Amino acid sequence: MNILSILRNQNFIQIIKFIIVGIFGNILNYLVFLTCFKLLGINYLISGIIGFISPLPILFILNRNWTFKSNVKTTKMNLYIFTNLLGLLVHSSSQFIAFEFIGIPKIYSQLIGQLSSAIMNFLISKFIIFKKN
Numbered sequence: 376m377n378i379l380s381i382l383r384n385q386n387f388i389q390i391i392k393f394i395i396v397g398i399f400g401n402i403l404n405y406l407v408f409l410t411c412f413k414l415l416g417i418n419y420l421i422s423g424i425i426g427f428i429s430p431l432p433i434l435f436i437l438n439r440n441w442t443f444k445s446n447v448k449t450t451k452m453n454l455y456i457f458t459n460l461l462g463l464l465v466h467s468s469s470q471f472i473a474f475e476f477i478g479i480p481k482i483y484s485q486l487i488g489q490l491s492s493a494i495m496n497f498l499i500s501k502f503i504i505f506k507k508n
Contacts, residue, residue: 443505466492
């Protein structure tokens with residue numbers, strides 16, 4: 376398999392699009408967090424939750440229409456939000472295990488958490504939420 380066939384592969388393209396949407400979501404998450412925490416004076420943990428949840432409807436639409444080119448109804452958004460909350464749990468658990476049990480430095484444990492939750496979210500999104508009928 377040459378590099379051009381890899382770049383044209385639908386799964387590869389979906390992964391790249393999913394990453395781009397994820398980066399956009401992280402930027403929105405952080406901007407909402409900063410607004411709540413710094414400007415509105417809301418507790419940092421509550422601001423973090425608000426920041427995490429707030430971009431999910433936009434990300435659902437981007438992933439549905441652009442990443443997976445799916446025609447699922449917006450009623451699947453509840454499952455998408457639940458999956459992302461589950462992803463947050465997987466992220467935190469992976470980060471904890473990476474540092475506490477494996478000894479990966481805290482600064483790198485974040486990357487382990489991000490990677491594990493991103494893989495889980497991609498697979499659930501592709502094969503369950505935005506699955507082609």
